[in-house]
Amino acid sequence: MNGEQYLIMAYVVGVVVLWGYGALLWLEARAMTRAESNASAPAAPAAPALEE
Amino acid sequence: MNRTILSWAYWTITALLFAATVAMLIVYTPTERTMGPVQKIFYLHLPVAINTFVACFIVFVASIGYLWQRTMWWDDLASSAGKVAALFCTVVLLTGMIWGRNAWGHWWTWSPRLTFSLVLWLLYVVYVLIRPSIESPQRRAVVSAVYGIAAFADVPIVYLSVKFLPDIHPASIALEPAMKLTLLAWFIPVTMLCLGLVRARHVLSGRQRRLEARHRAAVADADERILHVAGEPA
Secondary structure: OOHHHHHHHHHHHHHHHHHHHHHHHHHHHHHHHHHHHHHOOOOOOOOHHHHO | OHHHHHHHHHHHHHHHHHHHHHHHHHHOOOOEOOOEHHHHHHHHHHHHHHHHHHHHHHHHHHHHHHHHHOOHHHHHHHHHHHHHHHHHHHHHHHHHHHHHHHHOOOOOOOOHHHHHHHHHHHHHHHHHHHHHHOOOHHHHHHHHHHHHHHHOOHHHHHHHHHHHOOOOOOOOOOOOHHHHHHHHHHHHHHHHHHHHHHHHHHHHHHHHHHHHHHHHHHHHHHHHHHHHHHHOOO
8 A cells, every 4th residue: 555545544534433423423413302302292191001 | 593503503614624624635735755645644643632632631621520519511521522532532543553554664563652542542432431331320420530530641641751751653743834734724623523522422411311301200200190090999
């Protein structure tokens, strides 16, 4: 491998690791938003099976 | 809504600056005569290394903050910065190894700077991995805070090792004005990325904590209702 190939390898590794973590956080934030909206949805009536 | 727009603006500017500095590296920055193109790894390696220290310092300050005020906000901040420190240190080691393979002919050497950098990486990886193994949030926060303060001791050792110990790692590199400008330019998006990731992780940790609290409250409420219904006379 020559110097240019090592250079490209270093920048690809750097960009993939750093921005990859950013992308993971973004996906986690989206999942969190969904979980929050599910949690604020009105709850189902409690334990109807027991009442029967 | 305003926060979302600000967040999008921040990340868009960071990405654009990142792209601009890559373009600067290709079209503007001169190639160093002795080392050739591989020297350009330095423009990513050094800002990421300095920002690793910044993230470690945030862990240190937040750990002191937690022990002082005992609020989970500080613990979340320390935990977020610890993850970013481990991530940035990974990039420092990887880019350094790639540069070393070309410049020295081997991927790794046990020089003081490299060894203490590996220790730094291990310290923060252990910090990240050990936290989930402690059940109680308060106990986890206290143990992490003490660990976070102690782990920071390696940062000045990494920084000073190259000055006071015989080392193959370059202590300083003479740069032409165009190279200095490129280096300064690279510090901007890398620092924005580091602080942005710490902030994003911190916000997510807070949201996660609130969601878990709501979930626990809902479960406790449901349990109470079930007990109430089951206790009613038939």
